[in-house]
Amino acid sequence: MSAATPDILCIGSVLWDVIGRSNAHMERGSDVPGRIVRLPGGVALNVAMAARAYGMTPALLSCVGRDAAGDELVAALDRMGLVTDTLYRSEDLPTDIYMAVEGGNGLIAAIADAHSLEAAGEKVLRPLERLAFTGPIAVDGNLTQDLLARIAGRDDLRGADLRLAPASPGKAERLLPFLEHPSATLYVNLEEAGLLLHAPQDDAARAAEALRERGLHRALVTDGPRLAACAHPGGVEARAPREVMVTRVTGAGDTFMAAHIAAEVQGMDVARALDRALEAAATYVSGDTY
Numbered sequence: 001m002s003a004a005t006p007d008i009l010c011i012g013s014v015l016w017d018v019i020g021r022s023n024a025h026m027e028r029g030s031d032v033p034g035r036i037v038r039l040p041g042g043v044a045l046n047v048a049m050a051a052r053a054y055g056m057t058p059a060l061l062s063c064v065g066r067d068a069a070g071d072e073l074v075a076a077l078d079r080m081g082l083v084t085d086t087l088y089r090s091e092d093l094p095t096d097i098y099m100a101v102e103g104g105n106g107l108i109a110a111i112a113d114a115h116s117l118e119a120a121g122e123k124v125l126r127p128l129e130r131l132a133f134t135g136p137i138a139v140d141g142n143l144t145q146d147l148l149a150r151i152a153g154r155d156d157l158r159g160a161d162l163r164l165a166p167a168s169p170g171k172a173e174r175l176l177p178f179l180e181h182p183s184a185t186l187y188v189n190l191e192e193a194g195l196l197l198h199a200p201q202d203d204a205a206r207a208a209e210a211l212r213e214r215g216l217h218r219a220l221v222t223d224g225p226r227l228a229a230c231a232h233p234g235g236v237e238a239r240a241p242r243e244v245m246v247t248r249v250t251g252a253g254d255t256f257m258a259a260h261i262a263a264e265v266q267g268m269d270v271a272r273a274l275d276r277a278l279e280a281a282a283t284y285v286s287g288d289t290y
Contacts, residue, residue, distance in 0.1 A: 006059035006083045008051050008261065009133055010044040011124065011151075012140030013114050013167065014062035014077075014087065015096035016069060017041030019250055026103030040076050041098055042114075043140035043167045046251045048082055050258030050280070056265065059083035061127055063090055063120035070095040086127040088120055100250050107249050112168070114142045121147055128156075136161045136261050141171035152177035152184075159183055165257055166192050180215040187257045190223040205229040205238045220274070222256060222281070230274050237270045241278040247287035256281040 022034030040049070048058035060082060064070040066089050073095060077084050093116035100110035117124070121144065137160055139151060151157060162184040166172040172192040178184040179196070186196075193207035194200045197214070201207035204221040208231035211219035222228040222241075229238040259280035263273035 004057045004081070004083055006057050006086075006131075006133070007135050007265070008048075008056050008058045009061060009086075009128075009131070009135070009137045010048040010051070010058050011061040011137065011143070012044030013042030013096060013098075013112070013117055013142040014040075014045040014060050014064055014073070015042040015098055015114065015117075016073060017250065018097060018099045019248075020099075020101045021248060022102070023104045023247075025105045026101070026108045030103070030108070032103070040073060040080075041251065042096070043142060043165055043254055044138065045077070046254030047138045047140075047165070047258045047261075049080060050255045051262055052081055054259065054262035054266075056262055057081070057083065059086045059127070059131075061086050061088075061124050063088045063093060063096070063117045063124055065090050065093050065095040065116060067094055069097075086131075088123045088126070090116060090120060093119055102249060106246070110168075110250070112142065117142055118144050122150070125151070134160075136163055136265065138163045138165070138257065138261065140164075141166035141168070141174045143174075145174045148174050149177045152181055161185075163187065163257065163261055165253065169195060172196055178216070179211070181217065183217050185218040185220065186211060186216055187220045187253065187260070188222075189253065190221060193219070193221050203227060203229075205231075205236055209236055220257075220260065220277075222253065222278075228274065228278055230270055232270060234270070237274055239271065239274045239278055242282040244282045244286035246285045248285060252281050252285045255284040 020036045022032045024032040101108045172195040204223045208219040208221040208229040212231040219231045256277045260277035263276040
């Protein structure tokens with residue numbers, strides 16, 4: 001898709017999600033009945049799809065192979081109304097894939113094969129040179145540590161509305177270069193906040209404040225069914241999510257992030273934007289909407 005003008009850029013993983021889900025409580029070695037689905041996914045793409053549902057027009061900056069899986073994926077994204085002519089289509093790198101197993105007790109295990117995104121490196125950023133973009137830019141931690149550091153240090157992005165998500169706790173520390181960025185907003189869960197702060201955190205509000213004290217412009221910290229918080233230049237706002245029956249977890253944080261961005265683009269204040277994001281995440285994990 002190339003005719004639409006984007007109002008949000010999503011930089012990071014665009015791939016196929018293969019998710020196995022069961023309502024059964026699972027442990028190591030469990031073998032249970034359930035469902036296995038293949039869906040377009042990846043943090044950047046999840047954010048883009050959720051933002052699209054709120055009426056935004058996202059453009060994707062990522063690497064997708066020129067293989068059958070990549071052609072099928074791009075065709076699906078075009079049908080969704082996403083801007084895909086900003087993708088780097090590689091002739092020699094395969095389309096990435098993510099595999100997860102979820103039980104009634106949450107995420108059991110996951111493997112992210114994002115090697116093509118990592119190998120593509122700065123090629124995925126080429127559209128930044130021609131877009132002259134001034135809106136929100138969502139970046140995920142599936143990019144390499146070196147590339148993320150370069151993004152954090154780019155002069156042309158010093159005042160940009162950067163929105164960052166680590167992708168997983170194991171990649172949280174890749175975002176350390178953004179803690180002193182003058183305009184970055186970080187979306188993390190409590191565990192990821194602790195990893196960035198090099199100390200476990202007691203609750204979302206304190207963790208968000210601590211990230212601000214490290215120099216971060218804004219921090220949004222979630223903690224599952226417990227209070228979530230947004231620390232910003234004017235203070236800290238904490239809100240409780242709605243209680244729901246959890247039926248899925250993969251992509252919940254991305255939905256939260258996209259809903260929050262869309263709410264702010266629509267002019268909502270700190271409290272209302274946080275409420276919108278928490279409600280979107282609650283609806284998502286309950287399985288009420290895809």
